Amino acid sequence: MRNAHTAVLFCGLFLSSIGLAAVQQARPAGGNRVQTDLNRAADAILALKSTRFSLNREGTPAFLDEKNGITFTTADCIYAAPDRVSCNVKVSLKNGTIVQLTRVWVPEGTFQSNPLTRQFAKMPPDTNFNGSVLFARTGIPQILRTGVQNAQTVGTERIQNRDTIHLKGEVSGEKLGPLMGSALKADANYAVNLWIDEKTANAVQLHVAESATNGWLIELAGTNEPVDIPTPQPPPAAPPKP
Numbered sequence: 001m002r003n004a005h006t007a008v009l010f011c012g013l014f015l016s017s018i019g020l021a022a023v024q025q026a027r028p029a030g031g032n033r034v035q036t037d038l039n040r041a042a043d044a045i046l047a048l049k050s051t052r053f054s055l056n057r058e059g060t061p062a063f064l065d066e067k068n069g070i071t072f073t074t075a076d077c078i079y080a081a082p083d084r085v086s087c088n089v090k091v092s093l094k095n096g097t098i099v100q101l102t103r104v105w106v107p108e109g110t111f112q113s114n115p116l117t118r119q120f121a122k123m124p125p126d127t128n129f130n131g132s133v134l135f136a137r138t139g140i141p142q143i144l145r146t147g148v149q150n151a152q153t154v155g156t157e158r159i160q161n162r163d164t165i166h167l168k169g170e171v172s173g174e175k176l177g178p179l180m181g182s183a184l185k186a187d188a189n190y191a192v193n194l195w196i197d198e199k200t201a202n203a204v205q206l207h208v209a210e211s212a213t214n215g216w217l218i219e220l221a222g223t224n225e226p227v228d229i230p231t232p233q234p235p236p237a238a239p240p241k242p
Contacts, residue, residue: 085131
């Protein structure tokens with residue numbers, strides 16, 4: 001497996017002196033290179049117009065609605081910049097029944113479809129998970145810029161038919177909690193692995209380990225494809241009875 005340093009040297013054999021200088025400026029040698037790649041990934045997220053992404057819960061199912069005992073393990077989502085996300089989620093009800101619903105986060109609020117009627121209703125503010133926060137300036141980008149401790153480059157890997165740089169580090173529960181919607185300990189650090197496209201720095205995979213068995217895997221694809229996430233329209237309220 002090639003590491004990032006070997007890749008830079010290999011590319012240097014084929015680049016002009018001007019091109020090589022540009023590469024070195026973009027990804028400086030030494031410890032700064034890791035943070036440079038994290039910053040590139042943060043910039044790429046903020047530049048996204050749209051993306052498809054999946055959420056996969058490892059271990060104990062996560063709560064989508066803790067009050068009503070609704071949990072989930074997978075969700076297929078789309079994001080439209082700057083603040084619209086729609087997720088199709090397979091959920092398990094308190095009685096064990098598996099159903100699919102759609103949850104939408106837009107500036108007007110959070111909406112969720114009824115699994116039976118497919119009609120949307122506005123939900124209370126999300127406390128367990130908010131899809132749009134992941135891509136906000138104060139979400140993943142801010143963590144990549146300032147919140148990764150002991151960051152290091154693992155190497156280069158082929159993920160989803162793309163050449164990626166694999167980075168890893170630790171992030172505090174205080175910073176991760178608002179994004180992952182999990183009961184993380186604010187004063188504890190959690191292992192985070194990130195794979196970014198070697199050329200574009202677009203995030204390809206993000207993994208957060210909560211424990212030896214629990215964690216999250218976020219996979220991204222379909223960058224900047226046309227998407228439309230309209231604000232759901234709940235059915236009109238029934239007229240009052242005479």
